[in-house]
Amino acid sequence: MSLSHTLAVFEALDSPRASGDTVRALLDGVDGVMLDVERVQGPKGHTDFVRVVVPGHSGIRAGGTAPTLGIVGRLGGVGARPSRIGLVSDADGAVAAVAIARKLAFMRREGDVLAGDVIIATHICPDAPTKPHLPVDFMDSPVSIEQMNQREVSPEMAAVLSIDTTKGNRVLNTRGYAISPTVKEGWILKVAPDLLRLAEVSSGRAPVTFPITMQDITPYGNGVDHLNSILQPATATNAPVVGVAIGAESAVPGCATGASHEVDIAEAVRFAIEVAKEVGTGLCRFHDEAEFARLVEMYGDMRRLQGVSR
Secondary structure: HHHHHHHHHHHHHHHOOOOOOHHHHHHHOOOOOEEEEEEEOOOOOOEEEEEEOOOOOOOHHHHOOOOOOEEEEEOOOOOOOOOOOOEEEEHHHHHHHHHHHHHHHHHHHHHHOOOOOOOEEEEEEEOOOOOOOOOOEEOOOOHHHHHHHHHOOOOOEEEEEEEEEEOOOOEEEEEEEOOOOOOEOOOOOOOOHHHHHHHHHHHOOOOEEOOOOOOHHHHOOOOOOOOOOOOOHHOOOOEEEEEEEEEEEOOOOOOOOOOOOOOHHHHHHHHHHHHHHHHHHOOOOOOHHHHHHHHHHHOOOOHHHHOOOO
């Protein structure tokens, strides 16, 4: 049950003492799951990067060839103390990522082992800074996007889901989660039919998608506006990346407390787990490889958009 794991993680991270060790305690006693915690100091404080690997029976770590799914919980911080007390809206990505890791770990312990490896990465900072932004304030982070990408995205990921709170805008105006078009090597491709199917099945509703622009898939720090950091992992990998945006009907500041909805996060968790099951078996594809190759052949390489500038 995804909701029970989401609630456990939600309560554990809603603390001024939340850290990588908090995640370690949530996964304590689950054999066969690899957990790495790295504390990184930045110009605005420190954060604990957490990386969990749940091995599959036919994945790389078992000597197999099943593809690896990467799941990134993207955020600035889980808290904005001392200016704000409590879990902030921006924490949804981290809560979802850790809940996914915990659910997959418990499944593995019970004997439900997926085909491919799943790598889940996020970071935990209970006292991140904030920054002004329109229409509502954003969370900042003690470390840079480059430092995040270095630790959250790895070459073995065959596909990446990037989960992020996406409430501080007027583009996505719905509760629950929405998925983006696939982004690969600077190309914005069509929304993956397999992901639409899994969104329908796991939510029991028509799938919700959200628009993205060329600006959104370029690196932070280039002076142009971005919806948020949800697609920043796409600047650091050649694998296809899809954003899973946890939204709201109103514009909500990332630094707002009392604005995270446990059921909405649990829906995104359930969706990601279903994707993980099918990516490893080859039943879920993020893009059409032949069509992508034809686009590149006809119109050229777009990887320059993954860089800061010309």
